[in-house]
Amino acid sequence: MAKKNIVVVGAGYAGVSATKYMAKKLKKDNDVEITLIDRHSYHTMMTELHEVAGGRVEPTAIQYDLQRLFARKKNVRLVTDTVTGIDKENKTVQTKLGSYSFDYLVLGMGGEPNDFGTPGVKEHGFTLWSFDDAVRIREHIEKTVAKAAIEPDAALRKAMLTFVVCGSGFTGIEMIGELIEWKDRLAEDYKLDASEISLKVVEAMPTILNMLDRNDAAKAERYLKKNHVDLVLNAPIVEVAPDHIKLKDGSTVPTHTLIWTAGVKGTSDAADFGLETARGFRLVANEYMEAKGYEDKNMYIIGDLVYFEEFPNTPTPQIVQAAEQTGHTAASNIVAAIKGGDKHKFKGNYQGFMVSIGAKWGVANLFNKIHLSGFLAIIMKHI
Template sequence: MEGRTRTVILGAGYAGLRAAMELDRLLGVRHPGKEITLINKHNYHQFITRLHESAARGDTGDEDVRIPLAEILGGRDIRLVKDTVTRLDRNRRQVETEGGAHGYDYLVVSLGSLPEFFDIPGLKEHALTLRSLNTARMVRTHIEGMFARFKNVVDPWERNGLLTFVIGGAGLTGVEVAGELADWVPELCRRYDVDPLEVRIINVEASEDILPGFAPDLVEYARNLLGEKGVRFVTGTRIARVKDTEVRLGSGEVIPTQTVIWAGGIRGNPLMAEAGLTVQGRGRAVVNEYLQSVDDPRIYVTGDSAFTVDPESGRPLAPNAQLAIAQGKVAAYNIYADMKGLPKKRFRPQSVGVLASLGPGKGIGMIKTVRAKGLTAALAKEMVPVRYLYSLGGIKLLAKKML
């Protein structure tokens, strides 16, 4: 392709940011007609995998889970546009935003995901979610507000359920929120002079057990550890209905509560289906082995936006940060290869493992063939953001963020 080549990347999450940086690196500073535009709703990059800390850990501030994009992209030939995407126009090959339109030759869609509420009555209206730094801040403020209200309310009927926190979904996010909250509760009780026995943390999971994908002995460790901290797990039943003062489970149990934190599922951004892209798996765009939309080879889809299948098992891959980063790199290379007339790379997922925090200093993990729990897993989990920061900006960015 001769002349100017416009690559537009939507979303500066794990996949989109990596795609932009990798394409910039591959093309180099002297590539004629190079034009990379990164469009993101915020002017910062969020560490989505640490939002549970911001939501339910008292000592975690906003700056611990975000970093200005300017600090990451400084010195790179990437144009950052802070805007909200409103429409994908495939016929005109342009992206419409609240602030205007952006034409493209190649498009990378990395718009993340939205909560999937499964048409459960009242859930969307009453539940808190963990989608962003802003929603995490809302969860934290709400939890503290419940303790403050409980302290100031005398009527037992009005107090009922104020300090009952229901977490929907016992996958990685749900369990990590439960663990952080359980460790934060003693501090909140001291601050607001509340008896810890008044507090209930209930994690509800429709499947028969928690933490799918972890070895049974690690799941048992997590159950026992969090159980000792006061977390009650309710498995094998789903949340059937949510009202402003109660949650009804499929088993028939009614839980008085004014706090539901939903971590039970995600779906793709509806802009993809509206653009006519084939979607599956709760609205995620179907891609081929090169991460191109099956409907349009000029559109690459990565991260939570993509419906990808493991070529060995044939099963859909669950979205996660590790997968998103790898997809961002492959999408960037394939755009570069197309520009240069080189063969494209097939995306082959390679997981190095999975880690879960169970509160400060505790965790579980499966790193390839090695299983870890307790402090060892927690330390390994703490190293993940360190390595990630280094990959974004080397020792300079790491030192600036960590010191």
């Protein structure tokens, strides 16, 4: 019997989840090989990026070596390479260093920041969407505070010590939470008064944490204000410069640090694959996570990259739980196709939403009925 080749592109939460499931279920099938391709040799724990960016943990703490992760999975081959294209008719994946034929293909390449075309974001802003992003922010903040500590010009010093986060979703609020706790340590290290360091969240909407229950979001808002975070709401950013940001109302905020967390879109790496796209450049799939229009090619899309409407006009959320569950759905259907069995439709089962604001305080909504705040919410997040 000819060997069946399963190729998984992307070692994020979705790709790792799918690969682990298939490796386990197909471990006795000697005629099946799973190839996991990623541009890095490690899995990045994306939900912990803010901890590195905020100086709380060392960068290596959020990396997990793929060789170690799949050391016991003899049917998994790891490839460190960048995918450049897909030949759908001949069923091959092209990379910078070679090509890989597939019988089944799983695309889990994730997303990337969406700046909505705002001028200056790419040139002067910082995104928080990768290991490198987190390290870059961390180093920039340390260098900026060090320079500000010896800056005699009061206005320039104030701008250098003003740190702005654009976006009040989970990533933005978790980032500002790290800065709340880092502020005192930075001030002590560089002989500053902590009150000189200013923290702001700029949000285009009138409210923050809009995916949370309003009572939970209100608790978070009170905590932020108590810790001297300035919430600038109803204020879309229209331009980013090296030393300030410009808001829609014409006002400016002097700052040398803008961290952009305002949106996510499907990775541009998949833009040329010739697959149907939807909002946010995500690739369209059916309820089995099969790529729309190519169901006969055994191509699946998972994670932040997939666009599947669980409810009318409501696609799967770009969160870890959805990533792992879409990965599991695709993997289950591939296993069923190889071993025999019924196809599985995707059905989201989200256990709740949790956001940490620093290491010791957070809010959580579990199963849409249990509401927690404070340190107990942090415990539940890590669980």
